[in-house]
Amino acid sequence: MPCERPSTDSASVRPNRPEALSGPASRRVFLAATSAVGGVLAAGPAAAEAAPLNMEWAASAPEPSTCVTLTVNGERHTLTMDNRTSLLDLLREHLGLTGAKKGCDAGACGACTVLVDGRRVVSCLMLAVRLEGAEITTVEGLERGGRLHPLQQAFIDQDAFQCGFCTPGQIMSALGCVQEAHTGCAEEIREWMSGNLCRCGCYPNIVRAVEQAARGW
Amino acid sequence: MHSFVYTRASGLRQALDAARRGGRYLAGGTTLVDLMRETVERPAVLVDIAGLPLRDVTLTADGTLRIGALARMAEAAAHPGIRAAHPVVCEALELSASPQLRTVATIGGNLMQRTRCPYFRDVTAACNKREPGSGCPAREGVHRTHAILGTSRQCVATHPSDLAVALAALDADVRVLGPGGERAVPLTAFLLPPGDTPHREHALGPGELITAVDIPPHPRPLRSGYLKVRDRRSLEFALTSAAVALHIRGGVIREAKLAAGGVGTVPWRLPAVERRLIGERPSNRLWSQAAARAADGARPLPGNRFKTELLKRTVERQLRVVGGGR
Ligand SMILES: Cc1cc2nc3c(=O)[nH]c(=O)nc-3n(C[C@H](O)[C@H](O)[C@H](O)COP(=O)(O)OP(=O)(O)OC[C@H]3O[C@@H](n4cnc5c(N)ncnc54)[C@H](O)[C@@H]3O)c2cc1C
Ligand code: SF4
Ligand code: FES
Ligand code: FES
Numbered sequence: 001m002p003c004e005r006p007s008t009d010s011a012s013v014r015p016n017r018p019e020a021l022s023g024p025a026s027r028r029v030f031l032a033a034t035s036a037v038g039g040v041l042a043a044g045p046a047a048a049e050a051a052p053l054n055m056e057w058a059a060s061a062p063e064p065s066t067c068v069t070l071t072v073n074g075e076r077h078t079l080t081m082d083n084r085t086s087l088l089d090l091l092r093e094h095l096g097l098t099g100a101k102k103g104c105d106a107g108a109c110g111a112c113t114v115l116v117d118g119r120r121v122v123s124c125l126m127l128a129v130r131l132e133g134a135e136i137t138t139v140e141g142l143e144r145g146g147r148l149h150p151l152q153q154a155f156i157d158q159d160a161f162q163c164g165f166c167t168p169g170q171i172m173s174a175l176g177c178v179q180e181a182h183t184g185c186a187e188e189i190r191e192w193m194s195g196n197l198c199r200c201g202c203y204p205n206i207v208r209a210v211e212q213a214a215r216g217w
Numbered sequence: 218m219h220s221f222v223y224t225r226a227s228g229l230r231q232a233l234d235a236a237r238r239g240g241r242y243l244a245g246g247t248t249l250v251d252l253m254r255e256t257v258e259r260p261a262v263l264v265d266i267a268g269l270p271l272r273d274v275t276l277t278a279d280g281t282l283r284i285g286a287l288a289r290m291a292e293a294a295a296h297p298g299i300r301a302a303h304p305v306v307c308e309a310l311e312l313s314a315s316p317q318l319r320t321v322a323t324i325g326g327n328l329m330q331r332t333r334c335p336y337f338r339d340v341t342a343a344c345n346k347r348e349p350g351s352g353c354p355a356r357e358g359v360h361r362t363h364a365i366l367g368t369s370r371q372c373v374a375t376h377p378s379d380l381a382v383a384l385a386a387l388d389a390d391v392r393v394l395g396p397g398g399e400r401a402v403p404l405t406a407f408l409l410p411p412g413d414t415p416h417r418e419h420a421l422g423p424g425e426l427i428t429a430v431d432i433p434p435h436p437r438p439l440r441s442g443y444l445k446v447r448d449r450r451s452l453e454f455a456l457t458s459a460a461v462a463l464h465i466r467g468g469v470i471r472e473a474k475l476a477a478g479g480v481g482t483v484p485w486r487l488p489a490v491e492r493r494l495i496g497e498r499p500s501n502r503l504w505s506q507a508a509a510r511a512a513d514g515a516r517p518l519p520g521n522r523f524k525t526e527l528l529k530r531t532v533e534r535q536l537r538v539v540g541g542g543r
Contacts, residue, residue, distance in 0.1 A: 064222045083220065083221055084218045084220060084253075105254065106251050106254070107314075110317060120317040121320055122247075125318075130225075176317065177316070180316070193316075194451030195317045
């Protein structure tokens with residue numbers, strides 16, 4: 001099957017859509033590019049000299065990349081991506097699914113939680129090249145025919161968010177939590193939802209939302 | 218992150234071959250990808266081993282409990298056979314990382330995880346473990362979470378695994394496959410204290426693969442459990458931890474196996490505590506007297522002196538939980 005995108009498809013550090021260079025995304029791109037240069041600097045003086053040219057150079061000599069076919073929310077995609085692309089960046093930067101959030105990019109906050117083959121994972125530490133044939137579910141894939149998923153409804157009913165940044169990750173993690181049947185009591189839910197931080201401190205309401213959804217499961 | 222070539226191993230031999238040619242094993246990726254993003258790790262070739270048939274938990278003919286290196290932490294934690302025989306292992310796993318990390322993180326990768334010392338993770342800082350000979354800023358700098366046992370002039374970083382502490386208490390072996398065949402290395406010899414070579418952390422030779430962890434049969438059934446003390450209730454590494462396994466018969470402690478975490482540069486067995494317990498009758502007084510020896514040999518730094526007392530109390534508390542309070 002031919003790939004949807006040419007093999008110059010970018011890593012997380014390089015925008016693959018022109019609009020990513022303007023507007024709010026530009027700061028993130030700048031920061032990401034800066035950190036890539038920092039990494040190159042550490043490799044020694046020769047690499048440091050080449051660093052400012054990194055982005056141009058990459059356009060003519062693509063980094064090692066791989067063609068992968070995977071299913072996201074029921075839709076099949078075949079794309080070639082830089083091997084460094086995380087599942088989180090694949091979703092957000094390549095597929096335009098910005099539900100999963102980048103909080104820490106280090107596995108420590110849960111904002112990027114999605115399901116891979118039915119199990120919850122942190123997508124920031126999952127290399128997308130590994131996901132040949134995998135089925136991914138993100139928060140965008142939960143509603144059915146315009147009806148919210150019971151967990152989404154429960155988060156609204158229980159007022160389980162304030163700014164909402166952590167919410168997609170909370171909901172996807174809650175889906176795992178309920179399917180794993182770790183909903184015996186509030187204490188158990190707290191422990192099994194502890195991979196998801198909420199900067200707004202909505203924890204009591206999040207626990208209630210998970211309880212509500214678990215009751216109707 | 219530096220770019221790398223990605224390959225998927227289709228079998229054990231291919232994996233070993235690829236690694237011998239310089240490839241780096243990728244299991245769950247929860248340590249490796251994180252450190253690659255920080256450019257602490259810069260592998261040129263990744264060898265994906267997650268699909269290799271090393272995922273089962275089995276009981277061998279002689280009663281050894283064998284946990285495949287690629288069993289996911291969540292699977293091992295939920296395994297009824299492990300839970301029945303050695304709850305300390307399941308408890309250590311369930312108190313580790315987070316549910317959505319444990320679905321992908323593996324048993325082998327867990328033992329091989331690198332220290333959480335902030336200087337090690339920061340490529341702009343000096344660090345003897347990352348850049349041998351560059352120095353150890355933790356000694357004079359921030360070291361509240363660092364080790365008090367097994368430290369050297371070169372490095373005072375802890376080994377962060379909880380699982381390794383439980384396995385150390387149970388005398389587990391690490392099974393290692395290399396070009397010359399398979400061998401078993403006691404876990405306590407597998408992980409290396411820093412000494413003068415803090416960059417050497419384990420007994421694996423180049424390209425060698427962990428295939429399984431073996432917990433030997435314990436003819437005298439053990440009661441066991443794990444206690445982890447940390448700055449927050451969950452999703453945090455240990456400040457101190459205690460793995461305790463006891464065999465009590467006729468009101469007398471016949472066997473005692475203890476190890477501590479969060480305090481050592483490697484999982485720390487507590488032989489002095491064990492000796493004090495064996496042959497004695499359980500009592501709160503005994504727990505406290507035995508635990509008083511938990512920090513023997515400790516050399517804390519100014520910022521982590523509190524760990525000496527915290528370790529003793531952690532061990533005492535868990536002795537009471539496992540052995541009973543009276
Ligand atoms: C936010 C966060 C919190 C965490 N909290 C805890 C905690 O509280 N307690 C705890 O114990 N851990 C904790 N961890 C660490 C986590 O448990 C480890 O990252 C995980 O177990 C590593 O396993 P992996 O399969 O993902 O390894 P990988 O990242 O795939 O590999 C790690 C290393 O092991 C090597 N390797 C992997 N498998 C093998 C093998 N079979 N043979 C030879 N080499 C191999 C790899 O080459 C690599 O060098 C935490 C991690 C994160 C990100
Ligand atoms: S304690 Fe060890 S890991 Fe941390 S800075 Fe010192 S040498 Fe590096
Ligand atoms: S962004 Fe993935 S865990 Fe924080
Ligand atoms: S609602 Fe704001 S971070 Fe959770």
